[in-house]
Amino acid sequence: MKIIEINKENLPERFDIELGVELFTMEVYYNQTGAFFTVDLYQYDNPEPLVLGEKLVLNQPLFRDIEDSRFPAPTLIPIDPSGKESRITWDNFGVTVFLVVDDGDE
Template sequence: MSVRNYIPIDVDDLPEQFDYDIDGQTYILKIDYNEQGDFFTVGIATEDEDWIVKNWKMFLNRPLFESVVDDRLPATALVPMDESNQAKRISITNFGDTVFLYEDTLDSDIDPNELMPVDSDNQGDD
């Protein structure tokens, strides 16, 4: 179970363009895959199709658009992550399996401590 909200992306149907609501606004996201380089790109536009960023290459654990200064971008960071910490990079084999594009905020309905197994050997109860 994920502790963050993620953006569902169908890697079998790329390129994919869809509306996505975040921070009280609707954006258009376009996800594409570069087969030669085995990497994904993303673009973001206002709901009026005013493209803010096109073809931004996604990197694991790095916020999208991190160096772009534009007030039209959402304040909430969008970050490709593997919450299981298995992946070293984003690829066609792991995107949508263990790697997802997340809103980098914790889901307020989930206590992350409840998801973490507790090893009694580390609790000093011997």
Template sequence: MLQLIELGAEVEYIDIDTSKIPYTFNIKLTDKTYSFTVRYNDVGGFFTIDLSVANTGEVLAYADPVRYGRPMFGPIEDERFPLPVIIPLCLTGDEVDEVTWENFGKQVKLYLYERRSE
């Protein structure tokens, strides 16, 4: 288990409302505004997120699966991704190891972590 958070540190997250799925919303991260489209894949039984640049509509990621503990949009990043690392996690101490209808947006949130430059 990775120790990602120092005790007492405030952690920002992107709020998800599963009652609205499928839906799209805009959020400003660092210096750009992005559009997130949250969907549920009934066949596979998992949530996905599309990521695009809000003002241009340029799609950066399509149907990236929301997997517990795995950074979003990881394998497809390039210079258009100045945003923080986004990781679906549960920080409440509950025993959670997957993203479900019951916990997504409640215990499991899309937490934002500062991107470390190499």
């Protein structure tokens, strides 16, 4: 697993990331009213989004309800390696909760 480094102090943050053998662009947001994080996903160099506003839910893979061959092969999942957290919050994101790429290699 690989941690996707996100600086929550700079949100919204847009960056390119290699997932599997493809390059994607991700943008991470924080919704202050609802107190949750979301992700937008684009194929690299394509302005049309694959998905907008995917909510990060602890231990739930992103894009789990979408079947589309354009999406990345590895699983993106927010996890708490310590197992102590029950949800993602501003205070624990990037401290004890991380968005990781699970490509099946341990």
